[in-house]
Amino acid sequence: MAEVKVLHNIIAGEARQAASGETLEIVNPATGQAYATAPLSGPEDVDAAFSAAGDAFEKWRWSTPSERQAALLAFADAIEAGADELVDIECENTGKPKNLTASEEIGPMVDQVRFFAGAARVLDGRAQGEYMRGFTSSVRREPIGPVGQVAPWNYPMMMAIWKLAPALAAGNTVVLKPSDTTPASSIWLAEKLADILPTGVVNVVCGDRATGATLTAHPIPRMVSITGSTRAGMAVATAAASDLKVTHLELGGKAPVVVFDDVDLESAIEGISVAGLFNAGQDCTAATRVLCQAGVYDEFVAELAKAAAATRTGFDPADEDILYGAINNPRQLSHVSGLVERAPSHARVVTGGRQVDRDGYFYEPTVVADLQQDDELIRTEIFGPVLTVQKFGDEDEAVALANDTVYGLASSVWTSNTGTAARLAMRLDFGCVWVNTHIPLVAEMPHGGFKHSGHGKDLSMYSLEDYTRIKHVMQYHGFEG
Structure with missing residues (x-):
């Protein structure tokens, strides 16, 4: 019998098991056999991850667009260099054919990360101007803050990219929860980012639906983004409403x-x-x-x-x-x-x-x-x-x-x-x-729906803007012409 792999959380740059010691069995859908265990994270783990993300945000938020671009370009290079390893992980993770995973997912993922690397340097507010005599107004686009993200099982590594890349490009920090059935590739991506980014900028907590609910209810994140079922999106929106968190919901469809x-x-x-x-x-x-x-x-x-x-x-x-x-x-x-x-x-x-x-x-x-x-x-x-x-x-x-x-x-x-x-x-x-x-x-065009398919956009500049907040700055100078 093949050795069972032990997957882990990534919190503050460290590999950690759940504080409770509890685990989930991870099954290869192509065989129906368990091949790994992953942490079943609870409130203590989620709190540690958001504490790390909150601390990291105080520095990462002031990173320049060129610094964020450089980090994302290095991330894209790491994906490209490790493509064979990542494809093997994802295929065991999902039961997908290797040739299609390699040809249809790796290339777009690398391109999407590189798109957001470029987009980080062109995100701006409205040009400043005088809209009242004696005052100059301008609009700043700022990162929202620490962000909680929940990824689905159908495209685990690609959906992680759709969430991580715009959030990081905008200057946010992240706690990502992958699906309880497909955490392996998200951990690999986070390990690569841990080598590139400051400690705590990206954290991963594995777990089940209760872990996701804990993430959504936590007081630190100012935004929660989920790709998943409409039912899951409604649960996130309901929980986020009690704290007036921003939600970004990419949900079901019936095309x-x-x-x-x-x-x-x-x-x-x-x-x-x-x-x-x-x-x-x-x-x-x-x-x-x-x-x-x-x-x-x-x-x-x-x-x-x-x-x-x-x-x-x-x-x-x-x-x-x-x-x-x-x-x-x-x-x-x-x-x-x-x-x-x-x-x-x-x-x-x-x-x-x-x-x-x-x-x-x-x-x-x-x-x-x-x-x-x-x-x-x-x-x-x-x-x-x-x-x-x-x-x-x-x-x-x-x-x-x-x-x-x-x-x-x-x-x-x-x-x-x-x-x-x-x-x-x-x-x-x-x-x-x-x-x-x-x-x-x-990558240049938005992806997102209406009605029970949710709100917010993945991909494109619209996605990057979703991960920002807008601030009006008005300065008195006294010159009235």
Whole structure:
């Protein structure tokens, strides 16, 4: 039996176990076997982490933009240099295929850190001016202070980057809590930062939901940022309200994928099947809720089913044809399976619909057609490799169906008509609208949603600004012209 690894917290630059000595088992989803333990942090650990972050903030807040840029560029270089090691850690952490983790996550992460390194040097307030005779006014953008951050299990290392990079670029200090099932890569990232940044600027506490609640309720952080479920976001917002903390919430999604009769069918099938099944559909923007116009509906369903059936899942580092790996945990696998098993009688499971018969938590690529708007599979975020298909008649019906959800994160439109694309981009009530593509993101553009998908933006200058506060400075000089 392989040796069980012992993971640790990072507090004030030191590796520490939980003060209570309690631990969590960390399981590789591809095998279903525990491979590590991590601290089950309690109030004493969270308090120590925020004390360290609070002390560090008194110096880090005065770091210059060029100093923060240099630190982030060094961090990006460390990720790039340690990419092979980090990919191995993340794949054991998540059960993802190695080739996709290396090609689709490491490069964007490095680019995102370097973007925020540059952004640190162009963040400014409004130019000063005289808005009242005898006085000069200016606006300062300042770091908020110590920040509590909670990262999810679907993209553990990338979501940690989305949180750490803008917070640090703006001059904040951080206590990060990774998911209870996937802490390993966040610890690796924090260890690299500990070699670059002053002591206490970045701290990591591992733990469960109670640890996260303790982090949110702690009096030191002035902001709490979470990527996770809508339920978790509501809990954070409720707890933060008692202390009037700022919240940054990137939550669930149910992205409509609107396919019109005039679509380039071959291109749409390829793009939608990959965007729906990538990472086993465990993505809040996944293209898993398809609305297809009646004229092309039957052909679309048949071709989508073929593409899904030809998609391979599993965990073999040498097999580059595997598109996605394991579901993260047994509870999530049960959620996905249950939704498909409860599909109504009018629905058709065109392909898939079963757990894969092998070790670990794998589910077949699945297409369910003929669904109706009030069906559970349409209303509920599946977060698994299950694509649903509904039929619509005209553009107005497509918009009505697409917007009829509590979520508002992402969407896409597939059409050869530029007018249709332009109208849908305006009418869809989602924070992102892709046209003839689905899921690509760039560091320069914001990612975030509306309604139950939360508020605040990841990536872009908007994210950096979210991690700042605005101060008006007005100075009397007496000159009235």
